[in-house]
Amino acid sequence: MMGWVPVGLLAVPLLGALALVLAPQALRPALRTYGLVLSGVTLALATLLVGTFDYGQAARQQFEVDIPWIPGLGLRFHLGVDGISLPLIALTALLTFLCFVYLSWGSARAPGQLMSARPRALVFTLLVLEVGMIGTFLALDLLLFFVFFEIVLIPMYFLIGIWGGEGRRAASIKFILYTLLGSVVMLLGLLLIWAQAGTLDIEALSAAHGSGMARSVQILAFVAIGIGLAVKTPMWPLHTWLPDAHTEAPTVGSVLLAGVLLKMGTYGFARIAIPILPEGAVAVAPWLGAFAVVGIVYGALACLAQRDLKRMIAYSSVGHMGFVLLGFATLTPAGINGALFANVAHGLITGLLFFLAGAVKERYHTADMPSLGGGMLATLPRLGSVLTYASIASLGLPGLAGFWGEMLALYGAYQPANGLPRGLFLAYMVIGGLGAVLTAAYFLVMLSRVTHGRPQRTVDLPTGAADDRLVRETPDLPSGAADDRLVRETPDERPVVSAKETTAVLEPPAADDIRTYELLAWTPLVALILLFGLWPGLLLSLTTPAVQTLLGALS
């Protein structure tokens, strides 16, 4: 019963994307509403899922669909939802919908919006991306999981490679090669599990808690799967694709990349690696924890050194994902709950931050913080306030969503699971705490640079349609020589538009503060960040039973 809802979640965007290919001319006039409606229907289905989910049995897989697909491989089309995947599915549907709202509300002709460059392809790409993302969270078969995990890569590659910034080509190739390399290693790990356990069914494998697999096999499989997931997460030192991809991706690409794609990596730990390979998890957890805390500190230090706003937020993701991984590494209910919470919170907060960074870049034509010149609270008060709000949420202010996950992860490290070296994890906790302080430091530095102070620079705020047209041409630059160079030093090379002497601080036109479509896209995120910050139990009550089941043998 109700098995059609997960199928519908996949079918709606998939059929929508197919229709775009089959009847391009018929849909061309309605393209703006088309994407909006389809992602809206998907969101409605996800809401239905949230509404009808049996919260009393959050540990059990619900809405199950189980159909044989390739009997020769034992591959089944097995979908289901439990307390771990439900929030992520809802998050994915929400963020995709908000991306469409951002892209296509109003005239949708502003730079960075839907109609500015190749709209049909963009709608198609985003819909396919949504299929892959939701499918990853729904899949209950190892190979099916892998298929969805991979489906995501291609649209994201094109999203970065076609609608990205100046260094998009190098960034997109780096992105796809890194993640593919990880995926192939992960596939080997999955096949190893399959060869040993004889089934691909995640439910059955999780219930077995690794019985029937030797410890050495479990460790090997955990390392292989872990590498694949760690690339996607990303875990230090496999994160280097992330800053480039984020910097070059268009706003919606960054939002979905940070908001959902990174979650697919951490979700894999909770869904596959830890429950199926508990002994492997215990053996590898100290290493995972070590990489996680290095990631936290490294991400924070790297953020302190960044000049580019988008790049800084990208590095902050490395740090935040470090907390998530640390939570998983503790193998305690508290830690894993914290990790799952931080996962969702990071999706909301960093999604919002990338929306904001996109808005800033669009207005100032640069995301280079020194060139932004500060004083945003004076020139663009609303945008500045939301940026401040998102930043303090991200740095983990109690009362907002960013706090609980990191707190619980650190708490889990204080008392790790039996069989893990406690002293080591105490050290991780201290270093992680230090990282949290550094996180606060770089966000405050960023805010002091961008939102506070006196406006230093007559920003070339677009004052009307004339400027808009200028900007719209940028995405269509021929992919010539400029494309091929690496992007490390871009911020300095960018021409600072209107470098003339500033004499007076210009009052920006009121229309240029938060626009309607931006407001619509951001408000749900702002509200949810506050909601989960004030009422973390809402999410934790959902994940706790599921986490206890998945830990099974360990706790």
Next chain:
Amino acid sequence: MIQQIDYFVIAPPLVLAVVAGLVLLLDAFLPVRPHTKTLLGLTTLAGVVLSLGFVIAQMAGRGGQTFCVPTDKALCSFVADGFTLVFAGLVLVAAVVVILMSMTELAGGGIPVGEWYFLLLCTLVGAVTLPASRDLIMLVVALELVSLPVFALTALKRYDGRSSEAAVKLFVVSVVSTAIMLFGVSLLYGIAGTVYLSRLSAVFSGQIPAPGTALPDQGLPAVVTVGVVLVVAGFAFKIAAVPFHSWAADVYQGAPLPVAALLSVISKATGFAGLILILVTALAGQAATWTPIIAIISALTMTAGNLLAMRQRSAVRLLAWSSVAQSGYILAPLAIGTQAAIGASTAYLVIYAAMNLGAFAVVMLVSRTAPRNELDDYRGLVHRSRVAGVALAFCLVCLAGLPPGLAGLFAKVFVFREIVEGGTGWLALVMAVNTVIGLYYYAVWTARLFTPAAGMAPAVHRPPPAIWSAMGLAVAAAILFSIAPQLVLDVTALSTR
């Protein structure tokens, strides 16, 4: 002694041979009119389809065998079992695509039509006979029947120096490898005293004492190993495996495109069929000798193919090296040698045939307006010809093994599963690394299809309908295999029964 011949069993190659003669006669006696070319093409096509019909009928009727030793009905030279029929079916379906491509190629003029189709059909006779062969002599004859007409086909573009060069290169490498193989075959015959594969199998697994050895009670002499290695080397040429891979790029580029497609699919499939027959049917007892050799050849082949493909600028050369790499993947499960592993190889081969032919069809389409056929000519193909661009993108993604090209992904999963279960973890690792290398060049090519064309890109103008049907057939098969890979598994399960 009168031998009974079951004509129904040998109908597929027989039909092809008769049609080959018919085509030659028609070409000689029909008046030269514009429609003659099409007529000859359609005759060839009809012959292939008829032959395919016989294969399907045999599949329904559980095959049969003929050319048996009258005194011992177990020893037959021509057996139409599941294995034979799967390979024959694969070859004939691929042949339909190749013939449709040929009709486009021949429409340009300059190539003698009758000879072309005659040679093509001769190759097909060999390709259909080879998987049915169950003795060494028939195997060698069939293999030569596949190879010899291909030299001529390659050289038929007489006005093109590169074509002749390719033909000579193919000829020399082929002759050398045939000589090597014949030497190996003679050694095996000398020891076992029989040419029948089933008898060879009994001898080499120790069930029957080897008549060719001086001291039968001391086991088989070391020369068996030499024989095995030499025979493997001979087939390694056909599938362009590593020590014999160097001909691939030059020949693919020099030959007319339908011939390149034929080499990469039909000729390769027969090579694999022969290899499987020799190794698994005849030399199963010697598995300890050949499995490490095959594993190493497989690892080297995929690595060499992928590394060479990365540096290519020409589309055909890239496909040539990529098909060498794919040979390596197909070879990998043979190193395990179990029936299930052979099934994985066959399944990969079937899926590979669909996606590779699809890619060749689009390359052929583009070659009509961009004779140099470099990767840069594919810039923005999607915008110029949406169907061709998307079809090529799909085939490349399939070859790379990424969703949405699930066919390629599942093919790789079949192979991975067998080699992980078979215990050759290192080979799985080598294959994993190679898969990623492969992804690079396929992804770069695919991305080029979508980037806007810089400057004046040649337009795809009014291609003949034959090429569209060739492309449609191959791509439809690839899409079908992506949605329902179980079909391939069901079919290949027949071959191992």
